[in-house]
Amino acid sequence: MTVFTLVMGNRASSSWSLRGWLALKCTGVAFDEAMVWFKRPDIKEQILIHSPSGLVQVLKHHKKDGDLLIWETLAIIEYLDELFPDAGLWPENQDARAVARAVSAEMHGGFGPLRNHMPMDLQNQWPGEGMGEGVAENIKRITDIWEDCRDQYGEGVNSC
Ligand SMILES: N[C@@H](CCC(=O)N[C@@H](CS)C(=O)NCC(=O)O)C(=O)O
Incomplete structure (x- = not known):
């Protein structure tokens, strides 16, 4: 298991999920992917297991003292930018x-x-x-x- 898990929907139809996934890929860090399936009748319950907002995506950072959850795409990108400043997620200028x-x-x-x-x-x-x-x-x-x-x-x- 890596220290990051991204819980997301299908990246071909969920642009939110694609955004966080692309940002994580750009950092070069290894991460696990967990999918939720929007067509399941119990999708809300499935998402709520992972995400307090009831929406995906959510990034889990597995830390020694527990999981840090970040459930909004822009917050995920800001967090990754702080952890991986050399990834160039935001422009330098x-x-x-x-x-x-x-x-x-x-x-x-x-x-x-x-x-x-x-x-x-x-x-x-x-x-x-x-x-x-x-x-x-x-x-x-x-x-x-x-x-x-x-x-x-x-x-x-x-x-x-
Ligand atoms: N503001 C959220 C939006 C997330 C969002 O709308 N996610 C949709 C994916 S397309 C979702 O989880 N939908 C599931 C549902 O509504 O049950 C973000 O930045 O991540």
Whole structure:
């Protein structure tokens, strides 16, 4: 057993789970993965065994005096950044880091129409479906963010 376990849903359909998993992978640290299956009828009970919020993902850091649980994606990423400062999870440049945090928080709390109408699904294709109200605006905002970040801060970007 490693000192970290990430409890998560299917990374192909749970973008939250994918986020923490990618961050952990970027640190290079070994970790265990525990999956919960959203299609199970007792999914809530299953998640509550691990996570006080009743949502995944949750990172467990197994310490000598017990498990430290961190159940919010951005908190997980901040914690990993503190433990593994050389992993480059956040940009070194202060301005870039502030913008990265703003973008991450916007992504974290926003884009409701896109999430509702086009939930993440990396295993299937749904051509022509999901363009509900507000989705086009969300997509425009996301592509603007990407283009702006690449223009402003894309040079020499560290990708793990
Ligand atoms: N704010 C949370 C959001 C987590 C979240 O919404 N997780 C979803 C996964 S897609 C979940 O656990 N859903 C299970 C359920 O609602 O029963 C985070 O940052 O991790």
